[in-house]
Amino acid sequence: MKGNQLLISMLSIISIGLIVFNIYFYSELSSLQAAHESSSKTHLSHHDIIQAVDDRLASLKKRNAKAVLSRLEEQFQLANETTPDNRLIYGNPNAKITLQEYGDIECPYCRKMHGVIKQVVHHSQGVINWEFKHFPLGIHNPVAAVEGQAIECIKASYNNRIAWIALDKFMMDTRGNGQGINDVPEYVRSFGLNGSLIGNCLASDDHQDKINQDYQDGQRLGISATPAVRIIDNTNAKTYLLGGYKTSEQLLQAIQRITWGG
The missing domain is CATH 1.20.5 (Single alpha-helices involved in coiled-coils or other helix-helix interfaces)
Known part of the structure; x- marks a missing residue:
């Protein structure tokens, strides 16, 4: 019935x-x-x-897509429009602690941890920020590398805040494990961006050097899988590297370890 x-x-x-x-x-x-x-x-x-x-x-x-983008911008006010050295930073650029994530948009565990890191930053009251570094895994390429490039195209064409909106949406909407998102230019139009502009940027291979540099930086740190979070105390340059998915409690415990020796 x-x-x-x-x-x-x-x-x-x-x-x-x-x-x-x-x-x-x-x-x-x-x-x-x-x-x-x-x-x-x-x-x-x-x-x-x-x-x-x-x-x-x-x-x-x-017009509806533009309205969606306007609402999303209100939700991402913690991401400044501009950042030092044009880095992809969420939160206070001058925060005491940086959670430097080496991530792959196609990685299911990165997707799972995405909300965790965001929650930690939101509750830190400006003490912690989050920097995303691209580490597209070979098993997820070429899709993961192209998606990383798309984020950098969006950052260059718009600003850091819009790039974080796009990163968040890509993470949530991708089919994952290298399957990606169908038609990236059309997809970004759905939340108010210029699909032709981003499509042309992708076709030009702009920002591939940035993706490659991030990946090489991660390799030098000994990273081979994602997610990996390098915790940096910006007051004394001490660092601590965490590999794999971590809960908010585990992240906070690691932060205490390098800041207070707890």
């Missing part, structure tokens, strides 16, 4: 959605036809009407 009620409710919602769309579609047709008749006293061709409606719908979709 409950299943039937659920089905009826779903069908009702779908029907209402179709009715709303039809009302919008036909109102667009009517307004376009009226505007044309008032100016030229001639009728639009069927093709012209459909094209005009498609343009209106595309414009509406673009």
Whole structure:
């Protein structure tokens, strides 16, 4: 009985959605036809009407995506628009502690730890910041490297805050393990970015040197898997390297170890 009620409710919602769309579609047709008749006293061709409606719908979709980006920016105020040395930093750039993560967007454990690090930074009241370094694993390439490049393209084309929004969304929406996100330029359009701009940047191979440099830096530290977090005390340059997924409690214990010797 409950299943039937659920089905009826779903069908009702779908029907209402179709009715709303039809009302919008036909109102667009009517307004376009009226505007044309008032100016030229001639009728639009069927093709012209459909094209005009498609343009209106595309414009509406673009406005909605811009609204999504505006709401996301409000949620990422901890990420400054600019950062020292153009680093990918979330949180106070002058924080006492830096959690320098070497991550792979395609890595499921990086995805799991992404929210953990973010929570630690949010609760630190400016004491801890988070720097993301690209470490695309061979088993996840070429997708992981391309996604890392896309983040750097977004940072260069927009700013650090928008790059963090994109990094967060990529982490959450990728299918993972090298499967990636279908059509990156179209995907970034969904949250208000210029897909053509990012697509051209990817095609030009810009920022590949940055990805390679991050990867080589990680290798010199002895990193071979992700996630890996290098905890840096910026007051005395002491560091501590953690490998693998860690809980917020484990991260805080490690921070105490290098700051207070606990």
